[in-house]
Amino acid sequence: MSTPLLKIEGIHKRFGGLHALNDVALSINAGEIYGLIGPNGAGKTTLFNVLTGLYQPDEGSFTFNGKDLFRQKPYVVVESGIARTFQNIRLFANMTALENVMVGQHVRTSASVFGAVFRGPKAKAEEAAIAARAQELLDYVGIGKRKDELARNLSYGDQRRLEIARALATSPTLLALDEPAAGMNPKETDQLKALMEKIRADGVTILLIEHDVKLMMGLCDRIAVLDYGKKIAEGIPEQVKNDPRVIEAYLGVAPE
Numbered sequence: 001m002s003t004p005l006l007k008i009e010g011i012h013k014r015f016g017g018l019h020a021l022n023d024v025a026l027s028i029n030a031g032e033i034y035g036l037i038g039p040n041g042a043g044k045t046t047l048f049n050v051l052t053g054l055y056q057p058d059e060g061s062f063t064f065n066g067k068d069l070f071r072q073k074p075y076v077v078v079e080s081g082i083a084r085t086f087q088n089i090r091l092f093a094n095m096t097a098l099e100n101v102m103v104g105q106h107v108r109t110s111a112s113v114f115g116a117v118f119r120g121p122k123a124k125a126e127e128a129a130i131a132a133r134a135q136e137l138l139d140y141v142g143i144g145k146r147k148d149e150l151a152r153n154l155s156y157g158d159q160r161r162l163e164i165a166r167a168l169a170t171s172p173t174l175l176a177l178d179e180p181a182a183g184m185n186p187k188e189t190d191q192l193k194a195l196m197e198k199i200r201a202d203g204v205t206i207l208l209i210e211h212d213v214k215l216m217m218g219l220c221d222r223i224a225v226l227d228y229g230k231k232i233a234e235g236i237p238e239q240v241k242n243d244p245r246v247i248e249a250y251l252g253v254a255p256e
């Protein structure tokens with residue numbers, strides 16, 4: 001079997017007396033769309049925060065693309081090829097859509113601050129290339145015509161697309177999306193599903209948290225279920241949907 005792209009084992013994260021992640025293990029293969037579901041407070045976002053360096057896990061191991069990322073800083077995680085979006089949209093509200101994506105690219109560019117301030121030919125050429133790439137990414141997610149709009153004036157669905165474009169600007173190998181369909185209407189959700197399928201077809205692996213179970217069942221190759229910080233099930237959507245532990249976790253009662 002090939003080595004997984006991302007592998008975590010024995011991850012624990014405690015907040016005081018609360019055991020938010022309890023011995024969580026999972027591995028994600030390159031090219032997968034891997035879903036993470038579970039009731040409110042199950043630990044999904046905490047796991048994202050651990051995987052992106054925002055939270056330091058107490059125990060465990062974490063490798064990505066052959067590199068040890070256990071307890072690494074967020075910028076190291078991004079440089080290693082993991083990008084994310086947030087459950088609560090975190091855009092620069094008073095910057096344009098284009099500028100938001102340009103900011104996302106700085107992790108992969110080389111011009112120094114000195115060069116940017118004095119705007120030598122190298123800095124100017126690099127800035128033009130960054131703007132062109134940002135425009136490409138806006139086109140890619142379907143909001144190219146809105147490039148000059150301030151982020152705060154975009155519709156909710158377009159803001160979510162812009163967050164994805166900004167994350168893609170770091171040229172990730174794995175894109176982690178925290179509830180990207182939250183607040184979307186059915187049409188926007190369908191468009192988002194198509195966008196995620198396109199991103200995967202273009203070679204980016206996707207890790208996805210989402211409460212929209214129908215979307216998850218139709219989109220994910222595999223799904224893991226968290227409940228009270230523990231992984232209680234993992235498998236293809238059909239298996240997970242019919243797993244008695246999952247039904248109990250969601251409904252609060254054991255199935256008949």
Ligand SMILES: Nc1ncnc2c1ncn2[C@@H]1O[C@H](COP(=O)(O)OP(=O)(O)OP(=O)(O)O)[C@@H](O)[C@H]1O
Nearest residue numbers: 015018020038039040041042043044045046047087
């Ligand atoms: N920084 C923190 N300090 C203290 N407790 C936290 C912190 N972050 C998360 N928690 C707690 O950890 C538990 C897991 O929360 P988390 O946000 O990971 O759940 P979730 O599965 O993403 O939930 P939701 O679906 O509601 O977003 C919750 O009880 C939450 O209150």
